[in-house]
Amino acid sequence: MYVDLSKTVGAPYSQGNELVFGQNAGQHCVAMSLYCLIYNIKQGISFANDLIQIMNIGNQLYSNLSQFTRQS
Secondary structure (H helix, E strand, C coil), rough: CCCCCCCCCCCCCCCCCHHHHHHHHCCCEEEEEEHHHHHHHHCCCCCCHHHHHHHHHHHHHHHHHHHHHHHC
Protein backbone atom coordinates (compact mmCIF):
# COMPACT_ATOMS: atom_id res chain seq x y z
CA MET A 1 0.00 0.00 0.00
CA TYR A 2 1.34 3.42 -0.96
CA VAL A 3 0.50 6.52 1.08
CA ASP A 4 1.02 9.87 -0.60
CA LEU A 5 2.27 12.06 2.26
CA SER A 6 1.45 15.22 0.32
CA LYS A 7 -2.24 14.21 0.55
CA THR A 8 -2.16 13.16 4.19
CA VAL A 9 -3.25 15.25 7.17
CA GLY A 10 -2.17 14.46 10.72
CA ALA A 11 -3.08 15.92 14.08
CA PRO A 12 -0.44 16.84 16.68
CA TYR A 13 -1.95 14.29 19.14
CA SER A 14 -4.34 11.35 19.13
CA GLN A 15 -7.69 10.71 20.76
CA GLY A 16 -5.86 8.57 23.30
CA ASN A 17 -3.91 11.53 24.73
CA GLU A 18 -4.71 11.62 28.45
CA LEU A 19 -3.29 15.12 28.92
CA VAL A 20 -5.78 16.52 26.40
CA PHE A 21 -8.85 14.34 26.93
CA GLY A 22 -8.48 13.16 30.54
CA GLN A 23 -10.72 10.28 31.53
CA ASN A 24 -12.29 10.15 28.05
CA ALA A 25 -8.95 9.36 26.40
CA GLY A 26 -9.25 6.33 24.18
CA GLN A 27 -12.96 5.84 24.93
CA HIS A 28 -14.66 8.21 22.53
CA CYS A 29 -13.78 6.69 19.15
CA VAL A 30 -17.39 6.25 17.99
CA ALA A 31 -18.38 9.84 18.83
CA MET A 32 -15.28 11.19 17.08
CA SER A 33 -15.81 8.96 14.05
CA LEU A 34 -19.42 10.08 13.75
CA TYR A 35 -18.51 13.75 13.99
CA CYS A 36 -15.62 13.23 11.56
CA LEU A 37 -18.02 11.86 8.93
CA ILE A 38 -20.38 14.80 9.42
CA TYR A 39 -17.52 17.33 9.32
CA ASN A 40 -16.05 15.81 6.16
CA ILE A 41 -19.39 15.85 4.34
CA LYS A 42 -20.09 19.45 5.35
CA GLN A 43 -16.72 21.05 4.61
CA GLY A 44 -13.99 18.49 4.03
CA ILE A 45 -10.85 17.85 6.02
CA SER A 46 -7.71 19.56 4.75
CA PHE A 47 -5.68 20.73 7.72
CA ALA A 48 -4.46 19.56 11.12
CA ASN A 49 -6.71 22.21 12.69
CA ASP A 50 -9.71 20.42 11.18
CA LEU A 51 -8.67 17.24 13.01
CA ILE A 52 -8.16 19.13 16.26
CA GLN A 53 -11.65 20.63 15.97
CA ILE A 54 -13.10 17.18 15.18
CA MET A 55 -11.42 15.65 18.23
CA ASN A 56 -12.55 18.46 20.54
CA ILE A 57 -16.16 18.38 19.39
CA GLY A 58 -16.18 14.56 19.34
CA ASN A 59 -14.92 14.60 22.92
CA GLN A 60 -17.64 17.06 23.92
CA LEU A 61 -20.26 14.92 22.20
CA TYR A 62 -19.04 11.85 24.08
CA SER A 63 -19.03 13.74 27.40
CA ASN A 64 -22.57 15.05 26.86
CA LEU A 65 -23.91 11.64 25.86
CA SER A 66 -22.17 9.99 28.82
CA GLN A 67 -23.70 12.50 31.24
CA PHE A 68 -27.09 12.11 29.60
CA THR A 69 -27.03 8.33 30.03
CA ARG A 70 -25.26 8.57 33.41
CA GLN A 71 -22.40 6.36 32.23
CA SER A 72 -18.67 6.98 32.16
